[in-house]
Every structure is written in structure tokens, then in C-alpha cells.
Amino acid sequence: MKKITLTALALMASAASFAQTTLWNGEDKELGTTGTGFWDRCTPEVVENPTKDAVNSSDKCLKFTITGTNWDNGDVAMNIADGNQFASKRLSLKIKKADRSNVKVQLTYNNGTGNAFKNVAAWYDGEGEWRTLYFDFSTNGEFSNPTEIAIYPTTDNFEGQKEVYIDDVQIEDLPTVGGVTLNNVTDGSLNGNIKLAGTWLKGECQNVDVDPWQKVEYNDFVKVNAKLSDAVTSVDMRGTVTKDVDVNQFFKNPNTIVYADGDYNHANVVVGGNAANVELTDANAFAIPENFTAASVKLTRTLREGINSFVLPFGVNPDELGATELATYYNKSEGNDVAFVKKDKVEANVPFITCNVAADKAGEDIALNFTDKGFVATPATFDEAFKGVYAPRNANGLYGIDNNGKLHKGGETATINAFHAFYQPAVGQEVAAAISFTSExxxxxxxxxxxxxxxxxxxxxxxxxxxxxxxxxxxxxxxxxxxxxxxxxx
Known part of the structure; x- marks a missing residue:
């Protein structure tokens, strides 16, 4: 027995599961129908689902009985109405049977001279429970437009007979990013806010067309990691069909926010508008296309004694930043300074400064912790002369504020990190030298x-x-x- 060990086969179906091409299910398909339908082999019949569970909660499924492993008594076969749909070379099905074994799927296609076959096996470990198995034909050589599918519930010899249940035979959709097939995306080209669609899989099966069998490992998440730049700030994977999500592959930029349909026990994952934990650093870019709430937030950045500039995607008060006061930009006054107004709190995406940060709260890589914060979508620009920075950038010609409230113009090599702010005087306006405070x-x-x-x-x-x-x-x-x-x- 050639055993294939798969990780947990939990299919996270979503609102976009319609992206799959359903060849057969027990709800609205019949046996022997024109185009796509199971043949009269091994006494197939549509029955009530004997064990509804999280993998298969449908009412009906296919039941058939095998008495061996040969084609005439060991498989169930069906037509494919349109083989052109098989561009992804991936197929999935749900199966329930009594024993653990390899399940083989055989595709029939025309190679120009007659029928030819491609075979892939995947391991079933359910022992009487429903499992979703995936079959990847990408390493089986060239073929196109399959016309038939044969499903062999076991490749092991046995005595007697076995009852097998099958449901939801699907051709999986190609994984895409922003409407482009994953394989056609240039390495390192993705940035900003990206949206995934289609079916995204991680796992393994076996190419049975060679001897010994060849292990086939597939991981769309590793593939997309190569396509990401460190300027990707959010990944929207809602509406995808997924298996064994390797969520770590999305965080080439540690500030990336992932919008998902399921929780993956990872920071920066938003499910249903809520994130359990968000971790950010000022060394990397940040931007989000839509609002969410976070139960816990940690921002790591440099904090100086005295005055610091800030912009944050959520509202804050002075205590949360170790300051006695916060202040927002007011205007360029008649004198040679920039006026700020002191505030009890500052709303999201409003650049501000902190006042009187104590020496014992200052230093490199300070972890600022917040609870129950409402994140607000990142603005494209800032209207005022005091502007927030959500991505590290060159600061040549920009005016930063030092810890004593003096303004300094950045040189050619000057940089400014994310979650900071700078002053940019209007064209022709006198350059300010310092800040001052005006009344509310x-x-x-x-x-x-x-x-x-x-x-x-x-x-x-x-x-x-x-x-x-x-x-x-x-x-x-x-x-x-x-x-x-x-x-x-x-």
C-alpha cells in the first residue's frame, strides 16, 4: 500500500464556492443524464446522506458497491460534458467509506489516436467519516479536454464488498490575483491592496502514471509569496475556496492585514470585521481599504523624550502614548512658527504630536499597546500642511519636528518611517522654524x-x-x- 499522508482536509467553503464547476452532486443531478452523469456501474443510486457533518451537510449523495479493484467492479464512472473547463487540472470530491486507503481518479481524454488515461491518487483517512479529497493532475504530462472520470475508492485488494458514498465532484477553479491567473503574475510585482479569487490549495497527492508513484506537492500560498513585494499592505481572500491555508505566506510585509472568512490563529487577520490581534511596526508600510475593529493592538516604533509626531489608523488619548498631551495642526501663524491645538484625544488618520513623553517611556523599538480599537480605512492623501506617513519614505525637503519642537528640513538621505508625520509648507510660504500652541x-x-x-x-x-x-x-x-x-x- 502506498500511503499518502495529508494534513487536515478541512475545506473552507465560502460565498464564492460557485466559482467551482460542479460535475455532480446529490442535490440537483441525476444518474445517467445526458452530458454529465454516473454510468450504471457498481449499482449507483442517489440516497439520503447517512452522516451529515461539517464536511458534507447536503441531504443527498451517491451510494455504490464495489467488489474488487478492477474497472468493471471497483469504480464508478461519469461523463464530463465540457472538458475545456479543466484548465486548473485539479479535481475534488467528497467521499465516505469504512476503511482508510488510497482513492484513485482516472481521467480519459483523446490523444489524437484514441483514448488515453491520466491517474492521480489521494489518501482517505476518514474511517467512516466524510472527507474532501483533492487530485492535482499538473505533473501527469500534457492532456486536454477530458471526457470521462472514473473514481476508484481503493487501490488495495480485498474480499467481499464495500459500500461507498460520494458527493460534490468538482473541477476546481484557477487561483487568481486581481483577475490574473496566479501563474501569470510576475514575481515581486504585487503591491498595495490585493484581492484573491478562485480556489487556493495546499497539500499533496500521487501521480499514479509512473512507477514508483510520484508525490505531487501543491501550495498556492508559497507561489503567491514569490509574487508579493514588501509593499503589499492587505490581502482580501474572502470568497475564495481554500484548503489548508498557509497564512504565513501573506506576510512578506509584517504590517499586512488579511481579510478572511476563517480565523487562522495569526495576528493581523480580520474575520467578519474583527481581528483578535494586530501587530504593526513603523519600519514597514501600512494601508487598509476598509474598516475593522481589533481587540488588541501592538505598534513597535521609536519614541523620543519630549515631542513625537504620529498618525494612527485609530483614535487615541495621551495616556495610551505615554504623553501628557496631544496636539493637532492648526495653521501657519503670523510669526515664524507652526501652531498646534492641544487635544484630549485624536481621531483616526489625523496627524498629531505627543507632548512631554517621559524619558523612562522613550527609546528604540518601544511597544505601544492598545485595546479595543476601531481601524479606519487609510486615506489616499492628507489635506493639511502637517501630513501623516503610512509608508517609510525619503524625507528630502520635508520638515520634521524634533523632540524640542524645532523644525528641520530633511536632506537627500533623510528618511521618515510609517506612523509618523511631517510639515510641508505651501509653495512660497515662509519656512517655519518651530512649533507653538494656540488656544482651543x-x-x-x-x-x-x-x-x-x-x-x-x-x-x-x-x-x-x-x-x-x-x-x-x-x-x-x-x-x-x-x-x-x-x-x-x-
Whole structure:
């Protein structure tokens, strides 16, 4: 007996399982139908599923009886209506029988001179339970357009007879990334947010066309790892059909967020809008296309005594960052500085600075820990002059803030890491030398009513610049800040 040991054969079916081509199932197929149907061999009959479980919960399946291993009494055979569907060279089926053994699938095709055959075996370890077996024909040489399938429940000699149940005979879909077949994606070319589709498998079977049998190992997750760059920031595998997901292969960038239909006991995996644990580092890029919540978050980055710049995909307060205060950008003041407004908390994706970080909380590779955080999709750009950074980049010409609140222009070799921020003055604007703090916008007490124009910049109550002046355009009714005073526009 040539035994094939497979890892747990748990098929994670999803909403996109329709991507598979169903050749036969017990729910809506019949025996001996035109095109695709089981032949009258080994007394096949459609019966009630004798053991519904997580692998096969369908109501009906195929039952047949074998009395040996030869073609006439040891297999059940069916037509394939359209062999062109077999581009993936992968087939799966669900099977239930009493004993452990190899299960062989034989494809019949026309090689130009007549019928020829391809044979693959996979190991069944169910001992009376349903299992999903996968058969990969990619190493069996060239063939196309198979016309028949024969399923041999065992390759071992035996005495007596055996009852076998089969269901859901499927041609698996090709794995694709962004609509491109995996094998056609260039190594190292993938970046940003990517979406998977089709069937993604890891496992092994046996090519039975050679002697001794040849082990066939297939792992689409290792293949896609070679296609990833370290700039991939999210992988959406929801809606794929999968077997034995090797989730570690998605994390060439450790900040990658994986959106999945099932939990794989790995950090940065989001299931149903929730992640148990997210781990991030400022040394790598981060970006997400949609919101989720995380029960636990760890961000590793450098933290300096005094002032630090930040941007985060979730809201925070000063205590969570070891600071006494947080402050967000307000505007470039009349003097040679940049004004910030102190805040009790800062919302997601708003660049800010921390104030008064103590020496005992500063250092290299500090682990900042958070609980119950709502992540918000990453913006494409930042509107204000103080801009967040979600991917490490060159900082030549950008102005960073040191721990004492002074601004410094980056040189040719300067870099800035993710989850930091920098100041970028407008073209022609005087370069700022330092930061200062202004009162909360809502603390300005002078209020006037006007319908006339004023030649000063207009801000909303959150400190966002909304117009060059009141005369620059019609503003919606509301309270604005002009020249450091509240102005009501009616």
C-alpha cells in the first residue's frame, strides 16, 4: 500500500464556492443524464446522506458497491460534458467509506489516436467519516479536454464488498490575483491592496502514471509569496475556496492585514470585521481599504523624550502614548512658527504630536499597546500642511519636528518611517522654524456676525482651512474662525 499522508482536509467553503464547476452532486443531478452523469456501474443510486457533518451537510449523495479493484467492479464512472473547463487540472470530491486507503481518479481524454488515461491518487483517512479529497493532475504530462472520470475508492485488494458514498465532484477553479491567473503574475510585482479569487490549495497527492508513484506537492500560498513585494499592505481572500491555508505566506510585509472568512490563529487577520490581534511596526508600510475593529493592538516604533509626531489608523488619548498631551495642526501663524491645538484625544488618520513623553517611556523599538480599537480605512492623501506617513519614505525637503519642537528640513538621505508625520509648507510660504500652541478653537470668545468679506484665511471649528477669505466663495451657514476670532456666517 502506498500511503499518502495529508494534513487536515478541512475545506473552507465560502460565498464564492460557485466559482467551482460542479460535475455532480446529490442535490440537483441525476444518474445517467445526458452530458454529465454516473454510468450504471457498481449499482449507483442517489440516497439520503447517512452522516451529515461539517464536511458534507447536503441531504443527498451517491451510494455504490464495489467488489474488487478492477474497472468493471471497483469504480464508478461519469461523463464530463465540457472538458475545456479543466484548465486548473485539479479535481475534488467528497467521499465516505469504512476503511482508510488510497482513492484513485482516472481521467480519459483523446490523444489524437484514441483514448488515453491520466491517474492521480489521494489518501482517505476518514474511517467512516466524510472527507474532501483533492487530485492535482499538473505533473501527469500534457492532456486536454477530458471526457470521462472514473473514481476508484481503493487501490488495495480485498474480499467481499464495500459500500461507498460520494458527493460534490468538482473541477476546481484557477487561483487568481486581481483577475490574473496566479501563474501569470510576475514575481515581486504585487503591491498595495490585493484581492484573491478562485480556489487556493495546499497539500499533496500521487501521480499514479509512473512507477514508483510520484508525490505531487501543491501550495498556492508559497507561489503567491514569490509574487508579493514588501509593499503589499492587505490581502482580501474572502470568497475564495481554500484548503489548508498557509497564512504565513501573506506576510512578506509584517504590517499586512488579511481579510478572511476563517480565523487562522495569526495576528493581523480580520474575520467578519474583527481581528483578535494586530501587530504593526513603523519600519514597514501600512494601508487598509476598509474598516475593522481589533481587540488588541501592538505598534513597535521609536519614541523620543519630549515631542513625537504620529498618525494612527485609530483614535487615541495621551495616556495610551505615554504623553501628557496631544496636539493637532492648526495653521501657519503670523510669526515664524507652526501652531498646534492641544487635544484630549485624536481621531483616526489625523496627524498629531505627543507632548512631554517621559524619558523612562522613550527609546528604540518601544511597544505601544492598545485595546479595543476601531481601524479606519487609510486615506489616499492628507489635506493639511502637517501630513501623516503610512509608508517609510525619503524625507528630502520635508520638515520634521524634533523632540524640542524645532523644525528641520530633511536632506537627500533623510528618511521618515510609517506612523509618523511631517510639515510641508505651501509653495512660497515662509519656512517655519518651530512649533507653538494656540488656544482651543472653541475657546475663542469673540463672536461677530457678518455678511461681508474679510481678507483673512477662514478655518472651521476643527482648525481645517476652508477658504482663503470670506470673499473667496459662498460658505455654508455656520461658525468659522477668521483672524483668531469666531465669525458667524448667516
Amino acid at each position: 478653537v472653541t475657546g475663542i470668545s469673540a463672536v461677530t456676525t457678518t455678511s461681508s468679506a474679510a481678507a483673512t484665511v477662514v478655518y472651521d471649528l476643527s482648525g481645517r482651512r476652508v477658504a482663503d477669505s470670506l470673499a473667496a466663495g459662498r460658505l455654508a451657514k455656520g461658525i468659522y474662525v477668521v483672524g483668531g476670532k469666531k465669525v458667524a456666517v448667516k
